[in-house]
Amino acid sequence: MISDKSLSQIVIEQPAAAAVFDMFNLDYCGDGIQTIAEACKGDLAQAGLIAARVDEAVMNGAFLNMNFKVKDLSLSALCSYFVEKHHGTIRSVLPSLLVQAMKVTEKHKIRHPELMEIRDLLVNLKVELDHHMMKEEEMVYPRIKVLEEIVYDEQDGGDFNYRMLKDPIKVLLREHENSVETFRKIKVLSNNFKVPDDACDLYNLFYQNLLAFRTDLRLHVHLENKLLFPKVNALLRVFSDEVI
Numbered sequence: 401m402i403s404d405k406s407l408s409q410i411v412i413e414q415p416a417a418a419a420v421f422d423m424f425n426l427d428y429c430g431d432g433i434q435t436i437a438e439a440c441k442g443d444l445a446q447a448g449l450i451a452a453r454v455d456e457a458v459m460n461g462a463f464l465n466m467n468f469k470v471k472d473l474s475l476s477a478l479c480s481y482f483v484e485k486h487h488g489t490i491r492s493v494l495p496s497l498l499v500q501a502m503k504v505t506e507k508h509k510i511r512h513p514e515l516m517e518i519r520d521l522l523v524n525l526k527v528e529l530d531h532h533m534m535k536e537e538e539m540v541y542p543r544i545k546v547l548e549e550i551v552y553d554e555q556d557g558g559d560f561n562y563r564m565l566k567d568p569i570k571v572l573l574r575e576h577e578n579s580v581e582t583f584r585k586i587k588v589l590s591n592n593f594k595v596p597d598d599a600c601d602l603y604n605l606f607y608q609n610l611l612a613f614r615t616d617l618r619l620h621v622h623l624e625n626k627l628l629f630p631k632v633n634a635l636l637r638v639f640s641d642e643v644i
C-alpha cells in the first residue's frame with residue numbers, strides 16, 4: 401500500500417512520483433521518512449489527492465516513460481541507466497537552460513536582480529556537475545561494475561581495493577548535497593519558481609524548464625544516494641564490516 405510507505409521509498413519504487421511530490425512541495429530527498437499523510441500533516445483529503453496523482457503519473461508513465469523498475473536493476477544496469485537517462489538530461493538540457501538564464505537576466509535584471517544570482521548559481525552548477533559526472537563515469541561506475549562481477553561471477557577480487565570505491569563515493573555524497581543546496585537557494589530566490597507579473601514568454605519558459613531540470617536532478621541524486629549506494633554497501637559487506 402502506497403499509504404504505508406515513506407516518500408523516499410515510494411520514489412525508489414515509482415520514480416514517476418518524484419514530479420508529483422515536487423509539485424506539492426513534499427520533500428522526499430534527505431531522509432524522506434514521512435508517509436504522504438504525515439507529510440500532509442494529517443490533511444487526509446490532500447493526502448488522498450496526492451496519492452491519486454502518483455497513481456495517475458505511474459499509470460501514464462508521465463515522467464520517465466520506463467518499462468522497467470529501477471529498483472530491480474543490477475548494479476551495472478543501474479549505472480547505465482544513470483548515464484543514459486540522468487547524465488543525458490544534464491548534458492542536453494543544462495547548456496540551453498544557461499542560455500535562457502543569460503537572456504532573461506539581461507532583459508529583466510534591473511527589476512529582478514535575483515536573476516543574476518540564479519544565473520551565477522547555474523553557471524557554477526554546470527562546472528560542478530560536469531566534473532561530478534566525469535568522476536562517476538570514469539572512476540566510480542566502472543569500479544562498481546567490477547565489484548558486482550567479483551561477487552556474482554565469483555571472480556578473483558584479490559587486487560580490488562575496496563577503499564578506492566568507498567572514498568570517492570563519500571565525495572560524491574557531499575557533491576550531491578551541494579547540488580540539492582544550490583536548488584534550495586534557487587527555489588528561495590525565484591519565490592518557488594513563481595514568475596512575476598511583468599515576465600515575458602522566455603522568462604516563463606525558463607522557470608518551467610528550471611523546475612523540470614530540478615525534478616530530474618533531485619530524482620537522480622535520490623536514486624544514487626538511496627538505491628545505488630546502499631546496493632554497493634550490501635556487496636561491500638561481503639568483504640568487510642567497513643562500509644560507506
Ligand SMILES: [Fe+2]
Pocket residue numbers: 482486487533536620624
Ligand atoms: Fe550520476
Ligand SMILES: [Fe+2]
Pocket residue numbers: 532536572576621624
Ligand atoms: Fe551523482
